[in-house]
Amino acid sequence: xxxxxxxxxxxxxxxxxxxxxxxxxxxxxxxxxxxxxxxxxxxxxxxxxxxxxxxxxxxxxxxxxxxxxxxxxxxxxxxxxxxxxxxxxxxxxxxxxxxxxxxxxxxxxxxxxxxxxxxxxxxxxxxxxxxxxxxxxxxxxxxxxxxxxxxxxxxxxxxxxxxxxxxxxxxxxxxxxxxxxxxxxxxx
Numbered sequence: 001x002x003x004x005x006x007x008x009x010x011x012x013x014x015x016x017x018x019x020x021x022x023x024x025x026x027x028x029x030x031x032x033x034x035x036x037x038x039x040x041x042x043x044x045x046x047x048x049x050x051x052x053x054x055x056x057x058x059x060x061x062x063x064x065x066x067x068x069x070x071x072x073x074x075x076x077x078x079x080x081x082x083x084x085x086x087x088x089x090x091x092x093x094x095x096x097x098x099x100x101x102x103x104x105x106x107x108x109x110x111x112x113x114x115x116x117x118x119x120x121x122x123x124x125x126x127x128x129x130x131x132x133x134x135x136x137x138x139x140x141x142x143x144x145x146x147x148x149x150x151x152x153x154x155x156x157x158x159x160x161x162x163x164x165x166x167x168x169x170x171x172x173x174x175x176x177x178x179x180x181x182x183x184x185x186x187x188x
Contacts (some may be wrong), residue, residue: 003062005075020111025171028055028120028142030166031084032063036171037170039188040163042068047175047184051075051111054100055142055160056120061094068098082120082142112178114138122158131155138181147172149183156181163188 001188025044030037033162044052058064065078077100085091095102103109106119117130121141130139131152138156141148145167148159161172171188 023054025049033164036163054079061091064098089153
C-alpha cells in the first residue's frame with residue numbers, strides 16, 4: 001500500500017537540478033511571521049547558502065515577497081504548498097514577482113549531487129515512505145512544527161521546526177551542508 005501511495009505521489013514530482021550547491025537554507029511554517037522571515041534572510045545570507053528550500057505554510061502569498069527582500073537577489077527559493085497555503089492563485093502570481101519557484105505538493109530537487117525530496121508533511125506515512133524508498137538522500141518536510149533530524153535507511157530526514165514559533169514558541173530554521181549532510185539548527 002505505501003509503495004503504491006508513494007508512486008502516485010511521485011508522479012507529481014518536479015525535478016530541479018543545481019549542481020554547485022554546498023549549503024542550503026531550510027525553513028518551514030513561516031505563517032506570515034515577518035520578523036522570523038527577515039531574520040532567516042540574515043542568517044541564510046551570512047551562512048552563504050546557495051539556495052533556500054521552504055517546506056510550505058507561508059500562509060499569505062505576500063510572505064514570498066518578504067522572503068525575497070530578506071534574502072536579496074541571486075539565491076534561488078524553492079517551495080511546496082502547505083495545508084495553510086489556500087490562495088494558490090495569488091501564490092502563483094506573487095511567486096513570480098518574488099522569484100520563488102512553487103513546485104506543487106512535493107518535489108524532487110537535485111542539488112550538490114544529492115537527491116532531495118521536499119514535501120510539506122501533512123501525511124507522516126508519506127514522509128516515512130519517501131525516506132524508505134531509496135530515492136532520496138534527504139527528505140525535508142514541515143507541518144508538525146517540531147524539529148526532526150534523523151536517519152532512516154541511510155536517508156536524512158529533516159524538519160527544521162517552525163519559523164513562526166506559534167506552536168512551540170521556538171522559532172527555528174536549518175542550514176544543511178550537502179557535502180557532509182550535517183545540519184545546523186538556527187534560532188530565529
